[in-house]
Amino acid sequence: xxxxxxxxxxxxxxxxxxxxxxxxxxxxxxxxxxxxxxxxxxxxxxxxxxxxxxxxxxxxxxxxxxxxxxxxxxxxxxxxxxxxxxxxxxxxxxxxxxxxxxxxxxxxxxxxxxxxxxxxxxxxxxxxxxxxxxxxxxxxxxxxxxxxxxxxxxxxxxxxxxxxxxxxxxxxxxxxxxxxxxxxxxxxxxxxxxxxxxxxxxxxxxxxxxxxxxxxxxxxxxxxxxxxxxxxxxxxxxxxxxxxxxxxxxxxxxxxxxxxxxxxxxxxxxxxxxxxxxxxxxxxxxxxxxxxxxxxxxxxxxxxxxxxxxxxxxxxxxxxxxxxxxxxxxxxxxxxxxxxxxxxxxxxxxxxxxxx
Numbered sequence: 001x002x003x004x005x006x007x008x009x010x011x012x013x014x015x016x017x018x019x020x021x022x023x024x025x026x027x028x029x030x031x032x033x034x035x036x037x038x039x040x041x042x043x044x045x046x047x048x049x050x051x052x053x054x055x056x057x058x059x060x061x062x063x064x065x066x067x068x069x070x071x072x073x074x075x076x077x078x079x080x081x082x083x084x085x086x087x088x089x090x091x092x093x094x095x096x097x098x099x100x101x102x103x104x105x106x107x108x109x110x111x112x113x114x115x116x117x118x119x120x121x122x123x124x125x126x127x128x129x130x131x132x133x134x135x136x137x138x139x140x141x142x143x144x145x146x147x148x149x150x151x152x153x154x155x156x157x158x159x160x161x162x163x164x165x166x167x168x169x170x171x172x173x174x175x176x177x178x179x180x181x182x183x184x185x186x187x188x189x190x191x192x193x194x195x196x197x198x199x200x201x202x203x204x205x206x207x208x209x210x211x212x213x214x215x216x217x218x219x220x221x222x223x224x225x226x227x228x229x230x231x232x233x234x235x236x237x238x239x240x241x242x243x244x245x246x247x248x249x250x251x252x253x254x255x256x257x258x259x260x261x262x263x264x265x266x267x268x269x270x271x272x273x274x275x276x277x278x279x280x281x282x283x284x285x286x287x288x289x290x291x292x293x294x295x296x297x298x299x300x301x302x303x304x305x306x307x308x309x310x311x312x313x314x315x316x317x318x319x320x321x322x323x324x325x326x327x328x329x330x331x332x333x334x335x336x337x338x339x340x341x342x343x344x345x346x347x348x349x350x351x352x353x354x355x356x
Contacts, residue, residue, distance in 0.1 A: 001312060002027050003347055004085055004280065004320035005339075009034045012073060017080040019336065023343035027085040027320045028077055029128070029280065032065055033092075035170075056135075059172040062093035064115050070122035085320045086126035086212065086280055087119065088251070092168040099133055099167050100181070101192055109199045116200060120207025126279045127204070128251040130214040131193050133181065133226040134162060135169030138218055144294035145327035150334070152325070153294040154218050154259075161225045186227040190238075193229060197243040204247035212251035212279030213239055218290045219260045233263035233271075240277055253282035253324065258303050259293045269308055273315040281312075282324035283346060297327055298342045305345075309353050321346060 004027040005020035012030065020028055037057035065087075077084045095112055097104040119127055130136075138158040144151040165176025197211075204211050216223075219231035230236055236250055250272055258265045272278055285301025287294045298305060323342035328334030 001309070001317060001350055001353075002085075002320045003343065003350060004029055004322040005343070006088065006322045006324050007031065008036065010036065012076075014076070014080070017077060017082060021080050021082060023340050024347040025082065025343065027083045029086045029088050029320065029322050030073070030077075030084060031088050033060060033089050033170075055166055055169045055171060057170060058174070059093035059096075059168075059170040060091040062091060062111075062172075064094070064111065064118060067118050067121055070118065070124065074122060074124070084124055086128050087124060088128040090115075090127075090129055092170045093172045096167045096172045098196055099131070099192065101188075105195075109196070112196075112200055113203045116203050116209050116211075117207050120204075120209045125208065126210045126212050126249075128212045128214060128279065130168070130217075130251075131189075131196065131229055132216060133167055133189070134158075134223040134228075135167075136217045137169055137223050138220070138291075145296045146300050147330070149297070149327035149329055149338070151295045151327035153288075154291055157220055157222070157291055158224050181226060183225055184227060186221075186229075189227045189229055190242075193239070194242050197248060201243045201245050201247050205245060210247050210249045210279045212249045214251040214282075215253055215256045215260075217253065217256045217259075218293070219256055220290050232260050233257055233265075233268035236268070236272060236277075240272075240275070246276070249279040250277050251280060251282070252278045253284075254303055254305075254308060255282060255284040255286045255295060255324075258286050258301070259288070259290050261289050265303055266307060266311060269311045270315065273312050273317045276316075278312075278317055278319055280320040280322065281317075283321040284324055284326065284342075295325070295327065298323065298345050306349055306353075309349055310356070313353055313356075321350075 003025050005025035006029045007016055008031045035056045074084050095108050098108050139152050139154055141152055144153050161180035164179045165173035215230040216228040257268055285296055285298050285303050287296050287301050326338035326342045329337035331337050
């Protein structure tokens with residue numbers, strides 16, 4: 001197993017690459033979408049994007065990430081002795097009609113196929129994604145972690161309908177006509193996912209890229225009056241079975257899975273790691289289950305993280321673990337201190353595991 005570090009778009013610079021290396025990371029997972037361009041969700045407080053009914057902000061231009069752009073960034077990452085393991089999340093402006101089954105669906109699927117080819121040409125092995133209409137929503141912040149450290153949690157389900165021109169918690173069309181997304185069934189959303197996988201998995205196989213699906217966060221059946229796909233552990237198997245392939249994999253988020261009301265986090269970890277279905281892992285801990293949970297420090301939650309590592313080792317998982325987000329510590333650099341604490345725990349745990 002390898003220790004990785006996740007970086008938001010505005011952190012893709014030498015200082016943050018050095019910080020990741022200093023924390024013990026050998027690999028990085030990169031976000032190329034800017035989630036922090038909203039007045040209530042600015043970069044100065046960029047622990048992780050929260051957003052309210054107005055979402056995270058504006059989506060991007062919908063332009064493809066070019067091969068030159070990716071190769072240049074990859075060279076900067078490698079100059080610090082790091083390996084670029086994955087990109088996390090497509091720009092909603094690139095695939096909104098794939099999610100919404102809109103008039104530009106076929107065109108956008110073709111663009112996504114080309115994006116996967118470019119990612120493969122750049123030598124980036126994994127593309128993480130979250131097939132969701134509401135995206136990450138219904139969360140709040142507070143002094144939820146040990147010692148009153150500020151973290152993220154959930155107290156209730158956001159029932160505000162999603163306005164036209166918004167998907168995946170970001171606005172792609174500020175001039176959209178007034179109104180809201182129509183309510184659809186879970187089966188309809190699964191059919192949209194089937195179309196997505198049918199179009200992209202064969203291309204990903206040829207390109208040498210694994211598509212890695214994140215579970216719903218928070219894992220509720222409905223958020224903002226829209227259905228969710230993977231809100232119980234067994235639903236991941238349905239996703240894998242839609243298009244059996246090494247290129248159809250999982251962005252396995254321990255926190256999200258532990259928040260689910262059914263199943264067992266250890267059984268799920270065993271089930272999917274035995275299938276070699278894990279692309280990479282979000283290694284974080286929580287207390288509670290939806291609709292009432294709290295994100296906490298990696299060593300204080302409901303999950304026995306050492307037990308998780310032992311299951312992964314038993315099943316031969318050799319991929320990357322990242323602390324996708326952590327509580328913020330009380331000091332002049334809350335995000336950095338929280339991440340460094342999580343990385344230190346993870347590095348020590350992996351060192352002990354190697355001696356077992």
